[in-house]
Amino acid sequence: MDTIDWQLDRTQASTLYKQIIEKIKDKIANGEWPPGTKIPSQRSMSDILKVNRSTINTALNELIADGLLEASVGSGTRVANNSWSVLASSAALWTPYTHRGLQQPNLSTIQKINTYEFDDRVIRLGTGELSPEFYPKELMQDTLRSIGEHITSLGYEEPLGLYPLREELCRYLARLQIAATPASLLIVSGGLQALQLISLGLLNRSSTLYLERPSYLFSLNLFQSSGIALRGLPMDNEGISLEALQAVPATASRCLYTIPCFQNPTGTTMTEKRRAELYALCAAKRLPIIEDDVYRELWFDSPPPLPVKALDKQGLVLYIGSFSKALSPGLRLGWITGPEPVISRLADIKNQIDYGSSSLSQWAVHRLLASGAFYRHVDSLRGKLLARRTVCLQILEQYFAGIATWTVPQGGFYVWLTLKKPVSLNRLFYTALDNGLLLNPGNLYDKQASQNLRISYAYARLDDLATGLYRLAELIKTYRL
């Protein structure tokens, strides 16, 4: 987070340490840093403001002497609680509030990742996002020009989302043999929001969500915050284990969550046979399925098997898709389709929490689908992503042959790396960060996956990927982690 969002003015008459004092006083006086706030470390202030640590130290000492700041061993320097009379009345006003809400904070490693993803100096070895080099600039430029001419108003959209976009998505789904209609499809702000709506609208604290282990969902606190239990089921290389699924008890409120194509984080794709068996078993057990298929279009040699939803004649499956992975996450656009009463319920909630998704994004994606440009874009993307995967596997072969094994994905973004020797993933994460590498440790996705890393070949520049993986291998080989 950019807590230090100012720079020092070297043309000013006042000395640098006085400017620092004034800025911090402003922050406190404006209530931006209320009492109890931990202020940034001396090191980071010195880095960001480009002054000696001694200058920072002088300024902080003066503020401490004035009673505005308090230093305590081990917990850093904080805005003082009870010393500045002007501020005394709001002391720690918000602290209980920020600890009170229902929603749990993100896991601390995820918070770190979210922050460092915007630090240009680190190489991101696990980021689940297309590299900026894949951004179809000309295509988007044409699209924006075209929708600018077309749009005549940007009011609130219908509760289910822009109608012409829903029609286009139904045509897209028909290619996958899914019979959806505009009335049974809801536009959402990315696949994640579909999951949030399900957590708010269909499940509660007596519910259990069964899912693959490892799974992307374990890295979020989304369902847990609503008190919904997550139970991981083991996978093999054809997908989720049917034996484990068979043992799921017939309690009143449970769902199965699965990412059948190029699973996050393992890269595994569920076979056609497993899909059919899984559907039959769930139908027999009356176990609803949430099928998260956001990576589907990113296949390499041949398309993955049809969605489980294509087998569904009973309204058992809620099917989620997104444009974040194959086009651009910044559009924040996805969809969910399923039985109408379920979709109506989710639409009503979406209407309560954000009144719908950006119309600009909806019109842009509508245009890309209607013109066929989306399909051409994805076609060319597949080849480029395959080239990256190939290089990534060569690099792994070169540097990790003796120290790890890995999966060979047939699409998507991820390689699941298994280290041969145990490590402390926490120490590896921070040591790597000190060495300019941002990792996605396996235990984010499965607490027991203590020897795994999610490697993404989609994001980092190829030379960075090579440098980064080389450095990572050296760290693992030479450091005592």
Place this chain on the structure above:
Amino acid sequence: MDTIDWQLDRTQASTLYKQIIEKIKDKIANGEWPPGTKIPSQRSMSDILKVNRSTINTALNELIADGLLEASVGSGTRVANNSWSVLASSAALWTPYTHRGLQQPNLSTIQKINTYEFDDRVIRLGTGELSPEFYPKELMQDTLRSIGEHITSLGYEEPLGLYPLREELCRYLARLQIAATPASLLIVSGGLQALQLISLGLLNRSSTLYLERPSYLFSLNLFQSSGIALRGLPMDNEGISLEALQAVPATASRCLYTIPCFQNPTGTTMTEKRRAELYALCAAKRLPIIEDDVYRELWFDSPPPLPVKALDKQGLVLYIGSFSKALSPGLRLGWITGPEPVISRLADIKNQIDYGSSSLSQWAVHRLLASGAFYRHVDSLRGKLLARRTVCLQILEQYFAGIATWTVPQGGFYVWLTLKKPVSLNRLFYTALDNGLLLNPGNLYDKQASQNLRISYAYARLDDLATGLYRLAELIKTYRL
């Protein structure tokens, strides 16, 4: 909701009633209408499909005879639970789920309003949205062309939102004497999302939210779904009553929510004096304030007093703004600013539920602010909106002089109408709907406001507004409601 999303094919050899049967069978077989679903009324099917009701009746009777549908007196026709063996196993599968989630459904009147807002045949007399005629088409066209040239990737944004947009918003806030920095400002998908983040992140089921009565917030189930109590405080024509505020108990977790400018639904603006007194009282009581200022820019003769946030040196106020009211709701873009630890907490939650707002919308608004075009747009909008208010007040004078009184807003969208005689607002709502008028009854905003209507002069075409208000006055005068 567009449950009937097909049309009959009059060129087909099969008779119309057979087509209807096939379509309904498809809906059931695909799981879009699971067992227990109430199917649309014969009247609406006949309207939408443009066939005689007798044709619909014949088709439905055949489906009932087949055991696919069930008719019961008083509750309409539903998809049968236990008669079609293929469907038997998924009977009512989802019904318990859609009743299970934490989030309560919207109020039924709100659901009706949300649906009828997309029916072109009705005149919307209460819609809180600018008329499509105010959409700045050329400006948006230029903006979209310009950002198309500028954007080089659309990845996930920083947790707080697009940095250059946050910088522009800080400049905008400085004009209002609010000292915000990019680190203390979070971009959200409209003002409503800011409230949702607060309900998830800062409050819980032991919290109480105090607010004006009537208030827009009473029409939502947002806070109530999290178990947060809403307590209305009376208003006078200067704003919320200080006497009532004085009596708020000093419990651990409470907040004040206020819309000080052109309040929704009363149109009242809090005076400068009341703002200062309110702030002093809240500071003394250590009562945090949520200031919802989304209508601020829409003033007529002179700008409203500075925000309460401008008085805030203690970090007591969270300040919410939006581009939905002054520009276009379809952008789904707003912001919230306050103490950094609070904003960080809300940003972390936003990141968990939708990974940020549409980058397209963020870049578009950035461009509009940075070029100054937003300010020019709002300037010209004010005059046009004032002209509408003037006409609206003339129409009210003409038709409602004997039967109601009303507020005279100095900005914003709303006139708060008080009928002189008691009515059943529920019956008025449905009678008006039968007569092609969509109303926002006062009791949505205050259960006791049983003689009030929220009238908006912002949305309907002026001739429609005149026709609609005339018809409404006639209804009130002649019908026994």
